[in-house]
Amino acid sequence: MNKLKLRLQLEQFLLEDIGERDLTSDLVFGESQTGKVVFLAKEKGVFCGENIIRLGYQILNQSVDIDVKVQDGEPIGKGEVLAEAFGPVGVLLRGERVILNLIQRMSGIATKTNEAVRVLNSTHTKICDTRKTTPGLRMLEKYAVRCGGGFNHRYGLYDAVMIKDNHISFAGSISKAVETVRAKIGHMVKTEVETETREQVIEAADAGADVIMFDNRSPEEIKEWISIVPKGILTEASGGITLENLSRYSDTGVDFISLGFLTHSVKALDISVKVTVE
Numbered sequence: 001m002n003k004l005k006l007r008l009q010l011e012q013f014l015l016e017d018i019g020e021r022d023l024t025s026d027l028v029f030g031e032s033q034t035g036k037v038v039f040l041a042k043e044k045g046v047f048c049g050e051n052i053i054r055l056g057y058q059i060l061n062q063s064v065d066i067d068v069k070v071q072d073g074e075p076i077g078k079g080e081v082l083a084e085a086f087g088p089v090g091v092l093l094r095g096e097r098v099i100l101n102l103i104q105r106m107s108g109i110a111t112k113t114n115e116a117v118r119v120l121n122s123t124h125t126k127i128c129d130t131r132k133t134t135p136g137l138r139m140l141e142k143y144a145v146r147c148g149g150g151f152n153h154r155y156g157l158y159d160a161v162m163i164k165d166n167h168i169s170f171a172g173s174i175s176k177a178v179e180t181v182r183a184k185i186g187h188m189v190k191t192e193v194e195t196e197t198r199e200q201v202i203e204a205a206d207a208g209a210d211v212i213m214f215d216n217r218s219p220e221e222i223k224e225w226i227s228i229v230p231k232g233i234l235t236e237a238s239g240g241i242t243l244e245n246l247s248r249y250s251d252t253g254v255d256f257i258s259l260g261f262l263t264h265s266v267k268a269l270d271i272s273v274k275v276t277v278e
Helices: 003-018 023-028 050-060 089-120 138-147 165-171 174-182 198-207 219-226
Strands: 034-041 065-068 081-088 126-128 161-163 191-195 211-215 234-238 256-258 271-277
Touching (some): 003 089, 003 138, 034 089, 050 065, 050 081, 081 089, 089 271, 161 165, 174 191, 174 198, 198 219, 211 219, 219 234
Parallel strands (some): 161 191, 211 234, 234 256
Antiparallel strands (some): 034 081, 065 081
16 A cells, blocks of 8 residues: 555545544643543454554654554454554544544455455455445555455556446447557556457457456356456456355356455444543
């Protein structure tokens, strides 16, 4: 995770919440009053957000002493102490909500990704995310997917070509779309084509796609269609895949399964903050 970008994002997130000042903490507590906050897991899962806690409080006040007791990607149990921070009470409370919101969401994503990896239980097929992320949080959410044992799909519209059904309709055909793209991009950029029929799979392979996606296809269809994909072309399954039916795709032979629910509708992991005033 890019720490420079993370710092800029955290500054904006904190500024949004604090604004001109924290009226409550500034009025109730003096600058000299110190205390401790404890981040506590209220359910089991996978932790993610070590740098959020460290950097978040450092931005507010470098005198805050931070002790993070678990690392990103580690399993955590209910009741486990995740981190402690010591310093001015006003500073601790000022950063609490922003930091807590982020680590709850990131830990929720890491936990859900880890569950998907375990349900799939495949030594070949990899679980990956999609672009269905929260605007402004993509870097953090995709990092959380990696902490949960998953892999990242493209980060945005800028780092890979993905020819979907609407592109194909406007271009006239898969072959035409791929040909046009190939004439304009560099050799380092991969091209993926979304397919819905056996004929489209053959056309995408013949056109020279680097990756072929099977969109909303059953495990049985994927098993059949993979046999006609030449070696050297990666395959991906996406659409209509849930935790409930994920295990059915474990022996299809597909290289990647992309799951939008890892980020777009995930439940935050329940983490609380306990305060001690000294």
